[in-house]
Amino acid sequence: MGSTIIVNDLRKHYGQVRAVDGVSFSVEQGEFFGILGPNGAGKTTTLEIVEGLREADSGTVEILGMRPWPRNPKLLTRIGVQLQATSFFERLTAREQIRTFASLYGVAAKKADEMLAQVGLEDKADTPAERLSGGQGQRLSIACALVHDPDIVFLDEPSAALDPQARRNLWDLLRQINDNGRTVVLTTHYMDEAESLCDRVAIMDDGRILELGPPASLVRGLESVTRISLETGTLSVESAAEIAGPGASVDDDGVSVTIGTDDPARVLTALAERNLLTGIQVRGATLEDVFLNLTGREYRA
Template sequence: MTRANDYAIEVENLTKRYGGVLAVDDISFTVKIGEVFALLGPNGAGKTTAVEIIDTIRTPTSGKVSILGMDVSKKKYDIVRRIGVLPQGFSSFDRITVRETLQYYARLYRGRNTDIDRLIELVNLKDKSKEQYRNLSGGLRQRLGIALALVHDPEVVFLDEPTTGLDPRARHEVWEVLQGLKEEGKTVLLTTHYMEEAELLADTVAIISRGKIIAMGSPGELIETNANYQILTLRSADEKVFEIVRKLGFEPVLYNSDKIKIRVEHTEGVQQILSAIKEGGASYLGLDVRKPNLEEVFLKLTGEALHDGHIGEEGSA
């Protein structure tokens, strides 16, 4: 096995056009071997189109993609043996059991000695191994999908929105499986519109909006560079608090009967606000100071919300 460099994935000026619509607009990035790389963006940003070109499902309009040093447009057949894919909206044969499905996919990779039991354990499906696919819940289906992507012990794993549509518990169960992959040292390309997912799992995050990568780096770097402030939240504060904060020259980013949220550049600002409230005789029931997250980075960079859900700002506040 020869490899030209340490990159598992190299994407150069990748563009995909559907009629007049640019789904993917000239993106370039590299993923190192052993790295977990996340493409983060809202629905319709072009994440899936990009990843489907990279994992050989679609063909690009222009640009070049190499996986493990091989051009995807020329070496598809060699590449598919070395990558594992969980496509978006994964589905499988309704009346085939978990174990049979794994055995079938293992057979497609020309019968290497696959340890089906280990895979079933890895994705925690031991109790369900004799269950037919149609009887599995959404979370279990996704876990089977992940196991199928790993059935031939691939070098690079593509997971396209692995937790979309799952309830929070099922999502956490999938994250546990993905953290296991990370510990095993697999190269993973992940797409998601959950910033928690990207923050928790990815070494590198590329924020994608309208087909373009608008920022890229580790979650810490992205936050540091793009959102160098703190967020102070005061719960059940009375109206006086609002007045005091404004008098001090801070403009609350959120104000309602439940809470006031204030963006503060330095820690001293927090102290200043708290003392002013105390002196003014106003009251509040609880407070929380935290660093911004990728959701806020995204908001700042694009001016649009990452998704309609409540995870992120509200969920972690």
């Protein structure tokens, strides 16, 4: 399996602002690749350069062995792009939208209707796109991006502004797309989304990639603390500190006593010996901790 996308030392400046400042990565065929970072990190600009919407100041992009800039219609038939839920023709129904997009790629209307069914919008076919809910709009948008059966799909913050249930549904759909063997590139500012979906994640901040790898190994590579919480009152702060030992932190916010430790096994064993495991919560490090560790500041989308 070769690399389908190779990005090398991409740079893009807007005046004094370095939106993208030396980004390099490659994406394997069939991979689910995430670009994660807060707003303004340069994710979208990077994605737009890769898609061929913008020209980089310097650096190279190669997709399926082709250059996306200048506009390359041959490449465009092989990539699918989801921009935003609102990128629809005005006052057209869901079915008319996807059929219009299908015909732009020379795809038959029947295939378009099948794609609509695949994203679960069959019963919304006659609803104007404006009246779809956020999640339905995103699914229609993704269906429009997939209608010509592209090899690579680019998704720009597909779950922004969705409620939790709609996000979960969307994730299932995205996994399904990736399971069909397509390469998926996704930008997101949700840590949990990247963690749950992506094979590999590039963490971006300030136009640069800070770290790149599978979410689990990024988290594991962290000299991280595991947080163990118990209900306040079940254990005094003093005995908690005694159990946790030196180097650990103990905190009582009035609701729970939280022990932060780099040796969770020992602490848990000690708690089990005292029969204190009821209602216990154990939280390992997340990508948020990775971000905090990398930038020294709290992650805020």
